[in-house]
Amino acid sequence: MKRLIFSALLLFFLCVSGGYAQTKHDRNVERYKSSWDRLIPRYAKLQFAGSMGFLSAGVGWDYGRSKHWETDVLLGFVPAFKHDDTKVTLTLKQNYMPWKIHFSQKFMFEPLACGIYINTIFSDNFWARTPIKYPSNKYYSFSTRIRTHVFLGERITLNFDPEKRKSDSLSFFYELSTNDLYFISAVSNRYIKLKDILSLSFGLKLQFL
């Protein structure tokens, strides 16, 4: 809003004082545009399974020196099953890839891709907070709707030929993840082993910016 008022004022001065103001205005517009430009997604992702839906698709942004960090927003779905109808899920995912190994111009390998994702499911059957019908808000001390997952995985990236390319690169990744409720079940019981709480997923990332 402030920016808008500022631009309007600038426009006013532009009429009054000619050339000088125009260049300053141009610079501001440029800065304004480039700050919005940063919001343009830099890649698209498709992920199969991983306790966030059957298939999830979305976009994301990579940043930091050497692009070690990535943030994705994914929309997924859990297919209908008997009485249970199709449900939509939304995932916010933070990735960290500490190492990038360039084998050749064409192939790049990331031996570790790890991070955290928060998933929510859209359905009246699930709640984020204990509904008011219960005698206390601690009646169930957890949320059925919002799950926090942690994951570890690896990635392999194929860089496209710069001459012929339509997009920059295609990565294939796999991940092993677990969520908060599985984790607390496992830490409090010897019976629950690591393999019992892991969830495997696969995905593709298409970099276009």
Place this chain on the structure above:
Amino acid sequence: MQKTLKNDIVFVVFFIRLRGFMVMRYFMKEKIGKIALWGVLGAVSLLLPACDLIEYHPYDVRVKSQKINRRNIERIESAFRDSDTIRFVLMGDSQRWYDETEACVSHINKRNDVDFVIHGGDISDFGMPKEFEWVRDIMSNLKVPYVAVIGNHDIIGNGAEVFEKMYGEENYSFIAGKTKFLCMNTNALEFDYSHPVPNFEFIYSELNDTVSYDKTVAVMHTRPEDEQFNNNVKLPFHELMKRFPNLQFCLHAHNHSTQITDVFDDGVIYYGCACMKKRSYLYFVLTPEGYSYEEVDF
């Protein structure tokens, strides 16, 4: 040139671990490679749902349909058809106490004076299919048959559907010896009025037959006057229970401690077992003369 070749070899070694050598060879041949990669991914995504590690959502109900109650009731009804003494265990609230539930199962297995086991509900803690599977795997080690009633924690999320697939109907009955065990869903707080809890239609239909058994035991997860019970109908519910032939007592779980309560001051006792965390269960013996019970710590 040499260096790229060397790098590619290192890459191949890494990739063998990921996808296998064949795919790699195709992958390197550009166009065919792309087709092969998509082919492999397609095949993987088609084959993997069968794999245990693939999960679409923690509450996804894609679990094996087993109807454990139905199968075990057949075992109980045929094995004890002519017995006039029935000995059983009431355990409950396994929730997140898997180690304790395992200890309970092995403790019961060591005895040879148990005909069957009743799990009083709250099989799971969060209502997630995986929890049902863990408890099912532990309980399947029991040498004697068991039945389970649905608890309030087993309804959370898609739990009720998981219970239905794994154990069967939420209201059911069986006859062991000459005793009818009437098992009901009483977790009214988990439902809206669209779902009748307790289900009087079921209770009335069970009352149609009062001749093929001598005694009755009512089994539920949560008893009248608990916060989960529909206490607006606690009296009619109790009166209906008393209409069953020779009602011995009512059984419940839910309150995480051993409870012996004459809820309506009329001599009909509601026996509640402790949760698995307390490492305790109730042991009942029904004889033609009457019944006895015992609290067992393990």
